[in-house]
Amino acid sequence: MTFDYHEPRTLAEALALLDRYGEDAHLMAGGTATVLLMRQGLLRPGHVIALRAIDELGGIAHTPDGGLRIGAMATHRAVERSADAFAYSPALTDAFGSVATVRIRNQATVGGNLAHADPAQDPPPMLSALNATVSVRSSRGGRSLPIEELAVDHFTTSLAHGEIITEVILPPIEPGTRETYLKFLPRTADDYATVSVAATLRFAPGGTIAETRIVLGAVGPTPIRARRVEDALRGQPVSRARDAVDLVRDEIDPIDDLRGSAAYKREMARIWTGRALAQVTR
Amino acid sequence: MKFTHTATVAAPRDKVWARIMDIPSAARCVPGVASVRASGKDKYEGTLAVQIGPVRLMLDGDFVMTARDEQAGTASLKADAKDSRVGGAIRATMDLALAEKEGQTEVKIATDLAVMGRLGEFGQAVIKRKADQLMGDFADCLARQVTTAR
């Protein structure tokens, strides 16, 4: 297998290359997924367009409104260690810090992670619970979409060919919101989750739950938002949480694999959703 | 890996049977099937394109009707296909059973799929899910086609 390696310096150049080579081109961010697939012979692009030299895709910083912008080429490790990201939400830096090992986190990027759309990854559920939007550019212009609309199936996104993820935008967090990311790792510290849960929750002045977002990883073809649990909690007192978490079992679609049977994952989703809620309502 | 799909078709059994036995046309109900042509008695060849994220497979192969019993409404098919770029192959046996219930026909497809070679190294769980999806779509499409053809 031979391929041409391109390392454009600007986004415009990268988009032009992507248009020129069409389906024969594959974008490479950190390469942690791409290189593996290429070595396995499963991915055989004629052109690899590396995004590492494009400065405008980097950076992690507060937005003027108190939100957070994460450049697509920011590494997991950079997010994990970013003071701005930590100040925005320690649960966010936890989620990035939960990925694989330091060596992987030093290489893997936020945009690459999202484009790879592996449903067992740690950052997407947390970004989704924080209501992130993803900015995308193509030679025809730009658009942004809610992160929930990005992954559509195992390793499959809604992105069209010719589009590049440029950044993730996290909106300001309403005062009083609590967040958590829990990853269940029953085998080894270096593994994909058997189930993971990201949750955010905010109480109303009266003590009822004003708003909550709960997103699970590794229990379906994409990260799964537990909308029925959320609906059952909104406007309710915390005491409802116990019953509400039972609903999560029917919202997910896990598969039997080496990290557990579907039945076990279903039950673990309930347990860990309960634990996540306990953390954000404590 | 084994899975079973059922679809209910709002048509009598003989009509459904006839539709399915038109193999080249029925095969087009499998998403990604590019071309299917007869290559002998009860033998067909064709191509199936499958995409799982960035991984694109082009499975070339043939399938054979190994058993057919119109009376009982059952048939068996065996498919062998390989992707010579990736260096993997699949083998599937499908057992079809049609049963009429109150003017409707229940189509049951039991599939036993083996994924071989390098292809099998790419997460079996994901492949299983994809194959499951494919057969599910096939059953639904058949149901739709027969219903609209009525």
Place this chain on the structure above:
Amino acid sequence: MPGPAGYDRAVTGVVERSASILDQPEYRVEGSAKVTGAARYAADVAMPGMLHAAYVTSPYPHARIGSVDVSAARKLPGVRAVLTGADTKPGRLGRRLQDWPILCWDRVLFIGDRVAAIAADTARVAEEAARLVEVEYEELPSILDTDAALAAGVPVLHPDAATYVFLGGTRAERPHPNVQGHAVHVHGDVEAGFRASHKVYEHSFSVPRTHQAYIEPRATLVWLDGETVRVVTTNKAPFALRQHMSVALGIPEERIVVDAGYIGGDFGGKGLSIDEFVLYYLARATGRPVRALTRYADDLQATNTRHAATITLRTGVDAEGRILAHTSRVVFDGGAYAAGKPVMTLMPGDAMLTLAGYRVPAARVEATTVYTNQVPAGHARAPGQPQNAFAAESHIDLIARDLGIDPLEFRERNIVRHGDVDVTGQPWHGTDGPAMLARLRTASSYGPSLARPRQVNWWGWGVALGVRHVGRGRAAMVLRKLASGRVELRTGVSDQGGGAHTLFQRIIAAELGIPPGRVAVSRGTTDAVLSDPGVGGSRVTPVQGSAALDAARMLKAKLAELGRTIDDAGEMEVTGEAAQETHEASMYAYVLRLTVDRETGSLKINDATLVADVGTVINPVALRGQLEGGFIFGLGQAVMEELRVEDGRVVTANLGDYKLPTIADAPPLRIELITDHPGPGPFGAKSVGELANPAVGAAVANAVQDACGARVMSLPVTAEKIWAELRKGSA
């Protein structure tokens, strides 16, 4: 979790020796070469004009080969040779029984069995060519478990077994044609023992296939140098490989030269290699050097794994919980070929050791290895013991708990004492078992089990012990006194990471009373050094180490004879030899403390204590590394490792799915060394490389039951299994 404990105990030997060198932590002889990248591993070796090999492998667990069409592959530019089974027929390879076809010609017996081999200018072209080979198969009914293999009227997987070469003896009778090896041992009056028993317990356990999981995948390079076949390999027993090749290929041993340099991990898996044989044919066909580098995925799918096993143990005890009689039936899944097993019985070495470490007045032990259409099984660290120790130490715990006797106390009552007969029927003269358990009790602060409130997280104690023989065999090596005042040992031992060369250096330095830096250790190819039995069987320290010591003593004697000292003598050369035939075994035991999360079944080991009888310590750092590493190795197999096979196909085909423990998974480990019971090795040393790993699985399973009541009867002890047991209990 915190990392392993540091050096919390000074190591002291009781045997007189001539220097205090052994008390100092060692520097590895090969350390700087390894950390600087200068060390040359087999995959680093390239030859001018070298070709690259790829294989066509079976996608079916059992099939008849129809036609093999290699025409398209031959036409691919860059392809230099394509061979099929027709070219190597009837060649078969193996360590004892040569039953593994170099290339298959009539049938394939597992997914991954080789049908054709290609040599090409690049690895890429070779792989491309492999994809172009068209093989027609007729699928045959496959045998995927041992019960199916032993049923009546099943296909015989090796109908021509009578024609296979069996090296160095006669193959034992087999009760069924699908049996690889079978043995029964009986001692004492078993029936009377059971009749006299207060209670009789029977339990069945299962242990999955695992992989040795060395870092370095196999790599092999073969070329013809005139009449000589030259081999660069990752095999850890080069002289044995030379013999296997000589027999399988019909070439005299002296015309085969094997070079096995640095080896990147072994754990029992590097004793069998399968590439050398076909590479010889490819090298002959092309007249060029040919190299095969195994992908890790291939290593996981098509080499010799640890045997899966089902083990049924039956034990009778008196009212005080003393063992009176024991029977066992162990069935190992040997996979498609027995080629990976070097022992005469064609079973894992300790296949019969089903209740090790206890006084067993009467026993009947039956073990069988069986052919199936699965990936072949061979040797893995302490072969047979991880399976048997898991079963036996779980069984012992279950009996103790049922009798209401504390599990550690039950072991104290039954542990074998000097002169007692153990499960092998032989009188015990190894480790002082009661003293070891006393050390364990104190060091671990083991206490009585407490009343267990039913809260989410609760903790428990787990105890398990194990026994490992001290290696036996013969070895020889040459020691040269150089003009410079230095000495050089010439050995055939390849260091697979255990620290063998450093061991030899320190033994010689200690005996000669010179600094280790004055002792060079050089490893030679099979034509340049004396024959060596290779690494394995807990052999290096007691056998090859003794040969090194003997060489030092010979040199000392020669110097004394000449009235010279090492500093003023001229050049001279001596040969050290050792024959370590003493049957001796040493013991070790664990206490673990762990916590189980009742809602999820997940566990966390909070603390571990290991007491090990190691005899005299020669390499204090490496010894500790072997014990800590053995514990982590055992921990991986205890809680996460499983080479999962579905329909004959290994589905854990990469190290992302086949999980190994990382340092983050390692709990604190307290190690207590017993050094006052000298062994037959140099200065009273014993073996430790296979001493610590087998009992970890049972220690975990036992602690899990103590913590939450769930008993897991199979490895690995996963969270889901614990959870399922807890659900059964609450349902």
